[in-house]
Amino acid sequence: MKSLRLQRAGLYTKGFNCLGDCGTDHGKLPIYCVEQGFVKKAYASDNKEGPLDNAVKNIQDKGLQNKVIPLLADGLVYLNEEIDVVSILGMGGRMIVSILKTADLSHVKRLILIANSENFLLRDFLEQAEWLIIAEELIKENGKFYQLLILEKGLMNLSNIEKEFGPFIIKEKSENFEEMLKLLLKKLIVAKLEAKSDSAKKKIETRIKELEEVLM
Ligand SMILES: C[S@@+](CC[C@H](N)C(=O)[O-])C[C@H]1O[C@@H](n2cnc3c(N)ncnc32)[C@H](O)[C@@H]1O
Structure with missing residues (x-):
């Protein structure tokens, strides 16, 4: 198969x-x-x-x-x-x-x-x-x-972060996981640049930090 x-x-x-x-x-x-x-x-x-x-x-x-x-x-x-x-x-x-x-x-x-x-x-x-x-x-x-x-x-x-990405997946930090998170981060960085309000920008910044911590 x-x-x-x-x-x-x-x-x-x-x-x-x-x-x-x-x-x-x-x-x-x-x-x-x-x-x-x-x-x-x-x-x-x-x-x-x-x-x-x-x-x-x-x-x-x-x-x-x-x-x-x-x-x-x-x-x-x-x-x-x-x-x-x-x-x-x-x-x-x-x-x-x-x-x-x-x-x-x-x-x-x-x-x-x-x-x-x-x-x-x-x-x-x-x-x-x-x-x-x-x-x-x-x-x-x-x-x-x-x-x-x-x-x-x-x-x-x-x-909450384990519910989103999985406790084993986070722990393993496989190549796939790194690739997936880096793609998400790229999209967030673009979204931050395009954000219309300070509060929207702050929300995205918090999310970026959260994902960067998961990658560490
Ligand atoms: C995208 S296909 C996935 C096929 C296969 N499981 C795979 O992963 O390659 C989703 C299938 O689920 C069926 N499906 C959706 N809701 C369902 C339900 N409530 N009960 C049974 N089958 C359902 C659809 O008809 C469709 O054939």
């Missing part, structure tokens, strides 16, 4: 029984996890027929109909006792929160998440819902940065 983002996410299903991949679209993640023998079985679910048709075709092409089950479903309404690991990748953080909020996660031991946006909101919810981040990666794919979050049940207490 070509996608580094999906490869890295898939690795964290290793040793689990059955994956529920919500918002599967093409179904590449559950297909990969079953093909690699990371899980015995997987559900590939999507709430739209078009994307699910792509998954059905890919599952058939690989002859995995008995092991990867396509499902037309909104969110995670289909969770059952055999599904012990759940992935939701490629949606906004707010949408992921709303799916997790309404799901019965009592049999789920691990969550694998990538939000395209609103990571602060997502980590804030996960902290309150008593999910603990056990690993994180900042992945760059096609010029975009993706925060991969791996969680198991437990307590955490994150600062």
Whole structure:
């Protein structure tokens, strides 16, 4: 499989029984996890027929109909006792929160998440819902940065900056992280030059300082 983002996410299903991949679209993640023998079985679910048709075709092409089950479903309404690991990748953080909020996660031991946006909101919810981040990666794919979050049940207490960028990601200070923050800083410097009022300028200065401290 070509996608580094999906490869890295898939690795964290290793040793689990059955994956529920919500918002599967093409179904590449559950297909990969079953093909690699990371899980015995997987559900590939999507709430739209078009994307699910792509998954059905890919599952058939690989002859995995008995092991990867396509499902037309909104969110995670289909969770059952055999599904012990759940992935939701490629949606906004707010949408992921709303799916997790309404799901019965009592049999789920691990969550694998990538939000395209609103990571602060997502980590804030996960902290309150008593999910603990056990690993994180900042992945760059096609010029975009993706925060991969791996969680198991437990307590955490994150600062605001950790909710935004991730405690493991901040600690690791990878090349990707430095590149991402330097890009953010560049944009802020331009915004500061263009700021119309002193208060707007001050706000941007505070944010610049905050990001510079994270980089140190
Ligand atoms: C951008 S794609 C991501 C595909 C794949 N997970 C990935 O990361 O490459 C998002 C998919 O989520 C599906 N989706 C959005 N809201 C959903 C929901 N509430 N329940 C299930 N699927 C949903 C969309 O139909 C779409 O196929």
